[in-house]
Amino acid sequence: MIMIFGIPGPLLFGQLLLGLINGAFYAMLSLGLAVIFGMLNIINFAHGALFMMGAFVSWILLNYLGIGYFPALILSPLLVGIFGIILEKTIISRLYKLDHLYGLLLTFGLSLVIEGLFRNAYGSSGMPYRIPEMLSGATNLGFMYMPNYRGWVVAAALVVCISTWLIIEKTSLGATLRAATENAPMVQAFGVNVPRLITLTYAGGVALAAFAGVLAAPIYSVNPNMGSNFINTVFAVVVIGGMGSIMGSILTGFGLGVVEGLTKVFYPQASATVVFVVMVIVLLVRPRGLFGKAA
Amino acid sequence: MLEVNGLNAWYGESHILHGVDFEVREGEVVTLLGRNGAGKTTTMKSIMGLVPRREGSVKFRGNEMVGLMPNQIARAGIAICPEERGIFGSLSVTENLMLPPIVAPGGLTVEEIYTLFPNLRERAKTAHGTKLSGGEQQMLAIGRILRTGAKMLLLDEPTEGLAPVIVQQIGRTIREIKNRGFTVLLVEQNFRFAATVADRHYVMEHGKIVDMIPNHLLESSMDKLHEYLGV
Ligand SMILES: Nc1ncnc2c1ncn2[C@@H]1O[C@H](COP(=O)(O)OP(=O)(O)OP(=O)(O)O)[C@@H](O)[C@H]1O
Ligand SMILES: [Mg+2]
Numbered sequence: 001m002i003m004i005f006g007i008p009g010p011l012l013f014g015q016l017l018l019g020l021i022n023g024a025f026y027a028m029l030s031l032g033l034a035v036i037f038g039m040l041n042i043i044n045f046a047h048g049a050l051f052m053m054g055a056f057v058s059w060i061l062l063n064y065l066g067i068g069y070f071p072a073l074i075l076s077p078l079l080v081g082i083f084g085i086i087l088e089k090t091i092i093s094r095l096y097k098l099d100h101l102y103g104l105l106l107t108f109g110l111s112l113v114i115e116g117l118f119r120n121a122y123g124s125s126g127m128p129y130r131i132p133e134m135l136s137g138a139t140n141l142g143f144m145y146m147p148n149y150r151g152w153v154v155a156a157a158l159v160v161c162i163s164t165w166l167i168i169e170k171t172s173l174g175a176t177l178r179a180a181t182e183n184a185p186m187v188q189a190f191g192v193n194v195p196r197l198i199t200l201t202y203a204g205g206v207a208l209a210a211f212a213g214v215l216a217a218p219i220y221s222v223n224p225n226m227g228s229n230f231i232n233t234v235f236a237v238v239v240i241g242g243m244g245s246i247m248g249s250i251l252t253g254f255g256l257g258v259v260e261g262l263t264k265v266f267y268p269q270a271s272a273t274v275v276f277v278v279m280v281i282v283l284l285v286r287p288r289g290l291f292g293k294a295a
Numbered sequence: 296m297l298e299v300n301g302l303n304a305w306y307g308e309s310h311i312l313h314g315v316d317f318e319v320r321e322g323e324v325v326t327l328l329g330r331n332g333a334g335k336t337t338t339m340k341s342i343m344g345l346v347p348r349r350e351g352s353v354k355f356r357g358n359e360m361v362g363l364m365p366n367q368i369a370r371a372g373i374a375i376c377p378e379e380r381g382i383f384g385s386l387s388v389t390e391n392l393m394l395p396p397i398v399a400p401g402g403l404t405v406e407e408i409y410t411l412f413p414n415l416r417e418r419a420k421t422a423h424g425t426k427l428s429g430g431e432q433q434m435l436a437i438g439r440i441l442r443t444g445a446k447m448l449l450l451d452e453p454t455e456g457l458a459p460v461i462v463q464q465i466g467r468t469i470r471e472i473k474n475r476g477f478t479v480l481l482v483e484q485n486f487r488f489a490a491t492v493a494d495r496h497y498v499m500e501h502g503k504i505v506d507m508i509p510n511h512l513l514e515s516s517m518d519k520l521h522e523y524l525g526v
Contacts, residue, residue: 191369
């Protein structure tokens with residue numbers, strides 16, 4: 001057996017892969033948070049609950065309507081995105097003139113309500129979601145066996161993250177979004193319906209969370225707490241990466257997942273806290289975060 | 296083309312415009328002159344719907360603009376080049392130029408804009424609009440609204456703080472777009488410059504229009520003007 005730094009190779013690579021998987025979820029979730037924060041100036045505390053909704057909707061589609069994983073990958077973000085549009089239009093949009101803090105409190109409250117509703121309806125023990133046939137099994141990579149579904153999650157997350165980055169940095173829609181983030185009244189005075197753009201941005205960020213939720217369903221059991229379990233770490237990722245930077249969220253998300261995975265190998269006791277240790281260090285050295293821009 | 300009647304505007308508690316009345320006819324270049332703080336910028340912003348509260352009437356081609364959102368006013372065919380220029384640092388020069396949506400046919404092509412402002416062609420690849428010099432940012436701020444097809448342009452102190460050659464270039468541009476049938480409302484502190492481009496001048500004081508001077512009478516009204524502007 002190959003040994004690396006005195007650690008069996010398969011163990012090391014296995015944890016690295018797990019780290020990449022977690023990192024994929026961190027990246028997708030913090031990306032959505034960054035996009036929403038840029039446009040709405042609101043820290044969307046409901047993000048974890050919407051991620052959980054994404055997983056639940058795919059479970060509901062499968063168990064009540066017989067709609068499988070791949071259609072759910074599109075349908076669930078769409079449905080949760082529409083839910084996001086309703087939330088933004090009816091509740092969140094009332095807070096834009098107030099301090100940041102109100103948005104944070106409101107979305108935190110929303111997440112408690114959403115999670116409570118699902119807990120009432122489905123309990124908190126969690127329900128399994130089977131890996132789709134096509135993605136079950138494992139592939140021998142030579143140095144390790146990789147479960148196909150896990151490889152798929154990393155690849156899908158990468159594609160989604162990079163597409164989002166491309167849309168924001170390279171398209172005219174993205175240019176309009178960036179401009180509105182900088183100076184919304186000016187963009188509106190050019191004829192852009194900024195309130196609608198804000199609603200669609202929220203829906204887009206929410207749809208990203210739901211997409212991550214569908215990807216997560218077969219890995220973690222589908223349960224009302226799955227969002228809260230993730231979201232603390234995701235907020236740390238956002239703080240480390242620097243709020244508002246798109247590429248920063250992606251790199252930090254994947255990077256911290258890997259750091260967490262490696263910690264599990266070399267010093268397992270610290271694996272649950274390492275992200276927060278990194279956060280403290282980054283905040284001390286660079287308060288704006290690794291990729292944050294000056295205010 | 297643009298008729299402003301009894302326009303009032305507020306920022307929070309402060310009442311800034313107290314019944315502004317004036318009109319701009321199609322194809323005219325009309326200036327708003329006045330001291331610092333007279334309310335010229337506020338008038339521009341009020342026309343565009345960019346103040347928190349306004350009352351009175353702004354008719355554009357016969358349609359009431361008070362009560363519409365800024366994006367609807369822009370779609371009606373009015374475009375603004377704001378005093379602070381409003382160039383976006385997170386957008387490249389080309390992205391800044393292409394940002395305002397086309398609202399009507401008949402705008403200038405990018406090539407025509409580059410002909411008016413050759414500097415912009417050279418700097419097109421610049422990654423951050425705010426990396427341009429002040430003069431170049433002003434050219435970009437004017438150039439990007441010429442593309443949109445809006446025929447009523449609000450230019451707020453386009454020559455402020457710029458070198459004489461650039462001021463001349465902007466003067467040529469204003470005369471050129473006038474020839475192409477654009478209508479311009481121009482805020483200026485520098486009435487010598489204003490005299491080279493405008494048909495008429497309105498004088499503002501304390502949130503009101505206090506006088507109107509046709510351009511051919513500007514020379515003979517110098518004493519009066521000096522008093523208005525305190526120069
Ligand atoms: N955002 C604002 N909030 C409160 N008061 C404002 C605001 N903007 C302008 N004012 C006030 O409104 C008055 C008119 O300002 P405005 O900018 O319209 O003047 P101006 O004629 O454009 O002056 P300048 O020649 O200096 O550009 C001033 O007394 C100014 O202090
Ligand atoms: Mg002004």
